[in-house]
Structures are given as C-alpha cells and as structure tokens.
Amino acid sequence: MLPQPVLxxxxxxxELLLRGLPWKATPPEVALFLLGCGFQVNEGDIQLCLYQGxxxxxxxxxxxxxxxxxxxxxxxxxxTWGKRYIEAFMRSSCARTWCSAQICDTQFPPFV
Numbered sequence: 001m002l003p004q005p006v007l008x009x010x011x012x013x014x015e016l017l018l019r020g021l022p023w024k025a026t027p028p029e030v031a032l033f034l035l036g037c038g039f040q041v042n043e044g045d046i047q048l049c050l051y052q053g054x055x056x057x058x059x060x061x062x063x064x065x066x067x068x069x070x071x072x073x074x075x076x077x078x079x080t081w082g083k084r085y086i087e088a089f090m091r092s093s094c095a096r097t098w099c100s101a102q103i104c105d106t107q108f109p110p111f112v
Contacts, residue, residue, distance in 0.1 A: 014069045015091035016061040018076065020084050021048075023055045030059055033081055039072040060091065 021030065027046040034041050041061055049058035063069035069090060077088040 014063045014066045016063060016069045016072050016076070017089045017091050018059045018061060019057065019087045019089070020081070021055075021057045021059055021086065022081060022084060023057050025055070025057075025059075025081075030061075033086075034061070034072065034076065037072070037075040037079055039068075039075050041072075 018030075025033075025048070027043040027048065030046050030048070031041055031043050041063070045062040047060045047062075049056055049060065061069075061072065063072060073088045073090055076086060079086050
C-alpha cells in the first residue's frame with residue numbers, strides 16, 4: 001500500500017521560515033525586526049540557518065501556536081529590512097528540505 005500524499009498546504013509545525021535576511025543578522029536583530037512587524041518572539045525561538053558554518057540569510061522562527069505563525073507570516077511577508085525583501089513561509093511538508101539539517105546545523109529544543 002502506498003503512503004498517503006501530503007498536501008503542500010498542510011502545516012506540520014508552528015514554524016515560520018524567513019528568507020532574505022541580511023547574512024550578518026543576529027537573533028536579537030531578527031527579534032527586533034519581527035517586533036517592528038508586530039510579532040513578538042523570544043530570541044531562543046529564532047534559529048538562523050547555516051550552511052557549512054556560514055549564514056545563508058534564512059531563519060526558522062518557532063511560534064507558540066499555528067495561529068501565531070500564520071499571523072506573523074501575514075505581518076512579515078513582503079516587508080523590507082533595509083533594501084532586502086523578506087519572504088515568510090509557513091513550514092509545511094513541502095518546505096522540509098528548504099531549511100533542513102543540510103542547511104540548518106542544529107534543531108530547536110522542545111518547548112518547556
């Protein structure tokens with residue numbers, strides 16, 4: 001029996017994926033940018049994606065709920081950081097490899 005296909009729109013986790021960040025951005029700077037967009041997040045819930053130890057302008061943001069992640073996506077997508085255009089996506093089954101272990105060297109610890 002074949003496994004059921006996963007829909008591209010099916011959200012797997014309450015994670016937001018950002019693309020287009022400045023390569024030198026730090027978690028506190030990303031948190032400040034998100035706060036300016038109306039979304040408050042702890043620095044510990046921001047994971048900058050690295051490839052071979054270097055930043056690649058991508059980040060994973062962990063939200064408390066899927067609804068928070070959806071609201072953050074609406075607030076952030078299309079904004080600019082300086083001259084950089086920021087894209088925001090919900091982490092879905094189709095985005096697993098977008099910021100996978102090959103691109104992000106570490107995983108989030110579980111919520112306490």
